[in-house]
Amino acid sequence: MQTSPASEALARLRRVQPPLAIIADEEGLRPFETDAYIVHRETPMLVAVPETEDQARAVVQVCRELGVPIVSRGAGTGISGGAIPRHDGVLLVLTKMRRVLEVDPLARTATVEPGVRNLYVSECAEPHGLFYAPDPSSQSICSIGGNVAENAGGVHCLKYGLTTHNLLAVRAIDADGDVLEIGSQALDAPGFDLLALITGSEGNLGVITQVVVRLVPLPERIETMLAAYPTVRQAAEAVGEIIGAGIVPAGLEMMDRVVIDACERSMDMDFPKDAGALLLAEVDGGAEEALDAMERVRAILERCGASEVRVASDAVERAKLWKSRKGAFAALAQILPDYYTIDGSIPRRCLPEVLDHVFALAKEYGLTVGNVFHAGDGNIHPCIFYDANKPGDLERSEEMGARILERCIEVGGTITGEHGVGIEKLRQMCVQFRAPEIAAFHDVKHAFDPTDILNPGKAVPTLKRCAEWGGMHVHGELPHPEIPRF
Amino acid sequence: MADTFIAELCDRIRAAGAKRAPLRVRAGGTKDFYGGPLSGEALDVSRYSGIVAYEPKELVLTVKAGTPLAEVERVLDGERQMLAFEPPRFGAASTIGGTIAAGFSGPRRPFAGSARDFVLGARIVNGKGEDLSFGGRVIKNVAGYDVSRLMAGALGTLGVMTEISFKVLPRPSMETTLSFQMDEAAATKQVNAWAGQPLPLSATAWLAGRLLVRLSGAPSAVSAARAKLGGDEASDLPGFWDALRDHRVEFFNNPRPLWRLCVPQTSAPIPTEHPQLVEWGGGQRWVAGPIDAAAIRKAAQDAGGHVTLFRNGDKSVGVFHPLQPALMKIHRRLKDAFDPHGILNPGRMYDFHGEG
Numbered sequence: 001m002q003t004s005p006a007s008e009a010l011a012r013l014r015r016v017q018p019p020l021a022i023i024a025d026e027e028g029l030r031p032f033e034t035d036a037y038i039v040h041r042e043t044p045m046l047v048a049v050p051e052t053e054d055q056a057r058a059v060v061q062v063c064r065e066l067g068v069p070i071v072s073r074g075a076g077t078g079i080s081g082g083a084i085p086r087h088d089g090v091l092l093v094l095t096k097m098r099r100v101l102e103v104d105p106l107a108r109t110a111t112v113e114p115g116v117r118n119l120y121v122s123e124c125a126e127p128h129g130l131f132y133a134p135d136p137s138s139q140s141i142c143s144i145g146g147n148v149a150e151n152a153g154g155v156h157c158l159k160y161g162l163t164t165h166n167l168l169a170v171r172a173i174d175a176d177g178d179v180l181e182i183g184s185q186a187l188d189a190p191g192f193d194l195l196a197l198i199t200g201s202e203g204n205l206g207v208i209t210q211v212v213v214r215l216v217p218l219p220e221r222i223e224t225m226l227a228a229y230p231t232v233r234q235a236a237e238a239v240g241e242i243i244g245a246g247i248v249p250a251g252l253e254m255m256d257r258v259v260i261d262a263c264e265r266s267m268d269m270d271f272p273k274d275a276g277a278l279l280l281a282e283v284d285g286g287a288e289e290a291l292d293a294m295e296r297v298r299a300i301l302e303r304c305g306a307s308e309v310r311v312a313s314d315a316v317e318r319a320k321l322w323k324s325r326k327g328a329f330a331a332l333a334q335i336l337p338d339y340y341t342i343d344g345s346i347p348r349r350c351l352p353e354v355l356d357h358v359f360a361l362a363k364e365y366g367l368t369v370g371n372v373f374h375a376g377d378g379n380i381h382p383c384i385f386y387d388a389n390k391p392g393d394l395e396r397s398e399e400m401g402a403r404i405l406e407r408c409i410e411v412g413g414t415i416t417g418e419h420g421v422g423i424e425k426l427r428q429m430c431v432q433f434r435a436p437e438i439a440a441f442h443d444v445k446h447a448f449d450p451t452d453i454l455n456p457g458k459a460v461p462t463l464k465r466c467a468e469w470g471g472m473h474v475h476g477e478l479p480h481p482e483i484p485r486f
Numbered sequence: 487m488a489d490t491f492i493a494e495l496c497d498r499i500r501a502a503g504a505k506r507a508p509l510r511v512r513a514g515g516t517k518d519f520y521g522g523p524l525s526g527e528a529l530d531v532s533r534y535s536g537i538v539a540y541e542p543k544e545l546v547l548t549v550k551a552g553t554p555l556a557e558v559e560r561v562l563d564g565e566r567q568m569l570a571f572e573p574p575r576f577g578a579a580s581t582i583g584g585t586i587a588a589g590f591s592g593p594r595r596p597f598a599g600s601a602r603d604f605v606l607g608a609r610i611v612n613g614k615g616e617d618l619s620f621g622g623r624v625i626k627n628v629a630g631y632d633v634s635r636l637m638a639g640a641l642g643t644l645g646v647m648t649e650i651s652f653k654v655l656p657r658p659s660m661e662t663t664l665s666f667q668m669d670e671a672a673a674t675k676q677v678n679a680w681a682g683q684p685l686p687l688s689a690t691a692w693l694a695g696r697l698l699v700r701l702s703g704a705p706s707a708v709s710a711a712r713a714k715l716g717g718d719e720a721s722d723l724p725g726f727w728d729a730l731r732d733h734r735v736e737f738f739n740n741p742r743p744l745w746r747l748c749v750p751q752t753s754a755p756i757p758t759e760h761p762q763l764v765e766w767g768g769g770q771r772w773v774a775g776p777i778d779a780a781a782i783r784k785a786a787q788d789a790g791g792h793v794t795l796f797r798n799g800d801k802s803v804g805v806f807h808p809l810q811p812a813l814m815k816i817h818r819r820l821k822d823a824f825d826p827h828g829i830l831n832p833g834r835m836y837d838f839h840g841e842g
Contacts, residue, residue, distance in 0.1 A: 104752070105682060106675070106678045106679065106682070106752050107678065107750055107751060107752045108678070108681060108682055128682065129682060129683065130682060150628065151628045151632075153626055157625070157626060158625065161599070161603065162626065162628075164603075164632065164635070165599060165603050174812070174816070176812075176815075178812035178815070179812065180812050180813060180816065181810065181812075181813070182813075184750075184790055184791060184792070185750040185790040185791075186748045186749050186750050186751075186769060186790060186791040186792065187595065187596060187600065187748060187751070187766060187769045187770070188589070188600065188639075188748055189748075189792060190792045190794070190806045190807040190808075190809060191806070191809050191813060191817055191835070191836070192636060192639070192640055192644070192816075192817055192820060193589075193602055193635055193636050193638060193639055193640070194636075194813070194816060196602060196632040196635035196636055196638075197631055197632060197633075197635075197636055199632065200628045200631070200632055201631055204631075205631075217681075217682055217683050217684045217685075218684070219684050220684045240543040240544075241543075243543050243544075243545060243656075244542060244543040246566055246656035246657070246659065247656070248545075248655065248656065284684075285684055285686075285703075285707060286684050286685065286686070286707050286710055286711065287710070288706040288707060288709075288710040289684075289686065289703060289704055289706055289707035289710070291706070292704050292706040292707070293704065345622075345624045345625070345626045345627055346624060347541065347544055347546070347623060347624060348543070348544050349541065349543070349544060374626070377624075377625035377626050378544070378624055378625060378626070379624075379625070379626045412622070412623055412624075413622065413624050414622045414624055414626075414627040414628075414629045415629050416627070416628050416629050417624070417626035417627060417628065418626055418628060419628070420628055421628075421629060421630075425629070429629065429630065432629055432630075433629075433630060434618075436616045436618055437618050437619065437620065437630070440612070440616075440618055440620075440633065440823075440824070441630050441631055441633075443820075443823035443824065444631045444633065444636075444820065444823070445631075446819065446823070447816050447819035447820045447823060448816060448819075450819075459630075460630065460631075
């Protein structure tokens with residue numbers, strides 16, 4: 001008797017014990033058809049919602065036997081499309097695995113399931129004077145499993161690092177259905193650094209079922225300053241001077257004229273009228289240390305030509321200064337309802353040049369762009385505004401985004417600093433990497449997933465796709481003509 | 487010049503692959519003591535040396551892998567910056583490539599991060615003789631799998647590193663060392679309690695009833711912490727941390743087997759019949775003397791850690807902690823993909839195709 005893969009998978013998953021939550025009806029599947037990269041949608045064949053590692057493992061085993069692809073998903077806040085499902089695949093939703101298994105204040109670790117929200121980890125750690133440092137802007141809803149899968153960043157990376165610097169161990173199920181205990185509670189583990197590989201692997205190397213994160217001390221004092229500059233160039237120079245002076249601020253965020261205007265309109269921030277760039281600088285640590293650093297940073301900000309420097313005197317004022325940064329996206333959304341955020345990462349000295357290029361492109365495409373970015377680490381987030389109801393507007397904004405990313409590569413940067421490749425930046429991967437490097441990525445994947453069932457088609461393009469797009473970057477003569485490029 | 491060296495390296499590795507002739511990747515040769523037995527023809531990469539790019543205001547440094555560690559440190563020192571993982575220098579000939587291949591970090595590791603934490607990118611030649619670049623020269627980068635960090639600690643078994651990019655950090659402007667009389671259990675508890683507070687800790691060491699704590703940072707931070715922590719200033723130990731970092735302190739000055747126990751920092755003491763030197767807030771514990779490999783491995787594993795026979799002794803008991811079968815499977819597949827002919831440093835890490 002012929003059965004469809006969907007009915008076969010459904011029948012097999014229904015036999016999993018203890019019973020697993022499964023969604024198979026059209027109405028129920030619809031909410032899962034995209035993540036936060038909402039311009040693309042696909043209805044999954046099935047959704048499975050395990051509550052335990054054993055159930056998740058059973059799903060992997062069924063899918064492996066049937067050759068059905070698996071897309072893992074947490075809160076679905078990713079903006080590169082890494083958790084967009086497949087019509088022929090199972091969407092494995094890990095949000096019901098959300099127990100905090102242990103917070104060990106002396107060891108400064110938290111052991112959590114993948115569905116635990118990022119901010120909740122810090123909330124659990126707070127009574128012990130600790131917090132979990134990576135703070136992506138979606139931290140109140142995004143899940144730790146997704147953070148590991150994307151190697152999430154945030155506004156405090158310069159000092160505290162990315163997700164990869166704040167993990168000790170990950171439990172993951174590989175495509176064979178084996179549970180891998182990667183890393184350990186100790187500061188290193190024997191063998192290859194598989195923790196580095198699985199972090200940022202976008203669901204391609206394993207289904208993450210448990211994470212041990214490092215917690216760090218809450219600073220005793222935080223000092224926040226907001227400086228206004230006539231130009232982005234001057235603000236960028238101030239950033240270089242601060243770091244050159246041997247200070248590593250907890251955060252250094254910049255906003256350009258478009259963002260300043262938007263914030264001014266919606267939040268009444270009363271910035272200097274001539275401000276072309278705002279620089280938000282935060283230093284933290286022990287009380288004396290933070291105060292001392294603030295005085296030094298303030299002197300540099302002023303010396304570099306700030307037209308105004310505001311220093312928050314308490315938590316209320318600090319929140320007010322951060323309001324312009326945190327509320328920037330909402331303020332920008334009032335310009336046009338739809339926007340597309342770029343995530344290029346560049347050597348910081350190239351900031352003024354790349355931003356000039358972004359403005360020139362905006363003019364060429366007739367689109368509005370606002371820039372909010374992590375200036376301290378050169379991670380830029382130009383937001384391109386478009387109107388989804390206007391035919392061709394989305395396509396033009398995507399094309400412009402692609403050109404910004406290609407510029408980032410040209411200046412020695414990368415196409416994604418913290419948002420991931422997903423499906424959004426597959427094409428630019430072919431520009432950033434050469435064929436043998438792409439092939440090496442597939443080799444890494446196949447070590448964990450020999451038959452390509454874990455999130456296939458995401459994060460790393462096939463060489464065939466690169467060849468079709470014609471984007472394969474060739475430096476001089478091809479070193480390995482034997483590699484098929486089609 | 488760069489291209490010539492790398493092109494020749496690719497040719498050499500391809501030729502060795504065709505003949506299934508093992509290669510022993512080598513630069514300064516200061517870490518020949520580490521890992522499994524050496525075999526294969528020496529592949530000297532020390533000639534590929536020099537700074538490729540250094541932007542102090544970006545906190546980013548790119549160097550050729552054969553660059554002496556001393557030269558890297560001298561260049562950084564000129565800008566009042568440092569490699570914050572404080573790698574050990576096991577001799578003047580130590581290179582940056584060898585340091586990263588071994589994955590060594592020094593006293594600052596628990597407070598600043600490990601060697602791999604500071605790697606931003608790597609250019610490698612794999613066992614197929616392909617010249618590949620991963621990561622980059624920017625602080626944040628999530629394009630592609632993190633192959634450059636995979637190279638850290640892989641002992642050259644997956645590829646030969648040719649260029650490496652690092653995040654570097656400002657050198658602290660002030661350092662001081664405090665001394666306390668405490669037993670091991672109390673010292674471990676105390677340093678972990680301090681590590682949970684916003685204090686400028688940068689290293690700890692415990693030996694023979696004495697705990698040493700280094701504070702590093704701005705003078706304001708160091709003096710405030712000093713007042714808070716108490717203890718005595720350890721003025722009798724000039725140069726102690728440098729000596730510890732390079733294994734030049736008296737504890738290491740003997741030919742006995744040296745075991746490295748890497749355990750969760752708060753683990754209870756793991757007693758042996760030999761003295762121990764405890765670093766990393768309890769996370770790295772050195773034992774010098776003949777002990778039963780299986781017993782010490784079990785004790786460390788029960789505590790959630792692992793053991794390396796770091797130097798000397800009978801390597802037939804295995805240098806590195808045995809891997810679980812599922813992890814060994816992944817290791818084997820990675821090794822086969824990056825080095826399909828098995829020519830790069832065979833036996834230096836694990837016998838990937840043996841018993842495990």
